[in-house]
Amino acid sequence: MACLQACCTWIVNILCLPLHLIQAAGLYEIYKRFFPSILYRCSIMYNKKMYDKKKELFRNLSEFNKPGGQLTILEIGCGTGTNFEFYPPGCKVICTDPNPHFQKYLKKSMGENDRLSYERFMVSSGEDMGSVESESVDVVVCTLVLCSVNNIPQTLREVRRMLRPGGAFFFLEHVVADPSTWAYFFQHVLQPFWFYFGDGCEVIRETWKHLEEAGFTELKLRHIDAPLLFLIKPHIVGYAVK
Numbered sequence: 001m002a003c004l005q006a007c008c009t010w011i012v013n014i015l016c017l018p019l020h021l022i023q024a025a026g027l028y029e030i031y032k033r034f035f036p037s038i039l040y041r042c043s044i045m046y047n048k049k050m051y052d053k054k055k056e057l058f059r060n061l062s063e064f065n066k067p068g069g070q071l072t073i074l075e076i077g078c079g080t081g082t083n084f085e086f087y088p089p090g091c092k093v094i095c096t097d098p099n100p101h102f103q104k105y106l107k108k109s110m111g112e113n114d115r116l117s118y119e120r121f122m123v124s125s126g127e128d129m130g131s132v133e134s135e136s137v138d139v140v141v142c143t144l145v146l147c148s149v150n151n152i153p154q155t156l157r158e159v160r161r162m163l164r165p166g167g168a169f170f171f172l173e174h175v176v177a178d179p180s181t182w183a184y185f186f187q188h189v190l191q192p193f194w195f196y197f198g199d200g201c202e203v204i205r206e207t208w209k210h211l212e213e214a215g216f217t218e219l220k221l222r223h224i225d226a227p228l229l230f231l232i233k234p235h236i237v238g239y240a241v242k
């Protein structure tokens with residue numbers, strides 16, 4: 001089976017040769033301009049299918065507020081702002097994403113969720129959040145982002161640095177399937193194509209292992225099957241406390 005998988009992956013890689021060349025020539029950056037409009041449509045569908053899961057995940061956000069303070073949430077890779085509707089009224093939100101072309105959709109989401117106060121939109125990657133003060137936020141949120149960052153351990157180090165002691169990191173991420181399944185086979189075979197379609201997204205990551213090794217004091221993590229396409233069906237969901 002491993003041999004068949006390697007052969008099929010090789011064939012898909014050959015078919016993706018034009019895409020590899022486009023990236024090597026630096027032209028793939030153009031896709032980043034269009035990706036926000038694609039993600040905007042996908043996010044509406046995703047939120048419909050994952051509404052209950054998100055509702056349940058974000059239910060206890062307010063528990064991480066400081067007594068008498070305003071809950072500060074920093075979102076890494078916020079995309080179009082699809083999580084804002086799940087945040088508690090009155091909280092302060094710092095949005096970050098390395099792709100500046102999300103701004104138009106972010107503004108729309110901010111307008112639709114005007115019971116939150118938005119501090120700023122920072123164009124930065126999760127691996128380098130240097131302009132955010134250490135121990136300055138109560139909650140960091142990441143949904144469908146750890147599949148795309150270049151360096152998960154470095155991103156998680158940044159998360160821990162920014163969180164105040166007792167603060168929490170909330171996550172909802174798709175991950176690699178069980179190796180005994182066809183989903184695992186197809187995730188590996190289609191990965192070269194999916195990478196370009198998903199703006200650097202990898203469906204074969206064992207993200208939970210990084211969370212287990214990141215040094216949080218408490219980790220609540222569940223593996224779930226999301227009601228989505230088989231490639232992104234296996235998810236992990238939960239939160240980790242600093």
Ligand SMILES: C[S@@+](CC[C@H](N)C(=O)[O-])C[C@H]1O[C@@H](n2cnc3c(N)ncnc32)[C@H](O)[C@@H]1O
Pocket residue numbers: 039043076077078079080081082097098099124125126127142143144145148149150200
């Ligand atoms: C699939 S989208 C998810 C967007 C949003 N979090 C959601 O749940 O709809 C992946 C997001 O990760 C962002 N991203 C990619 N590389 C990143 C990095 N190194 N650090 C932070 N965000 C990154 C992308 O720009 C994109 O907004």
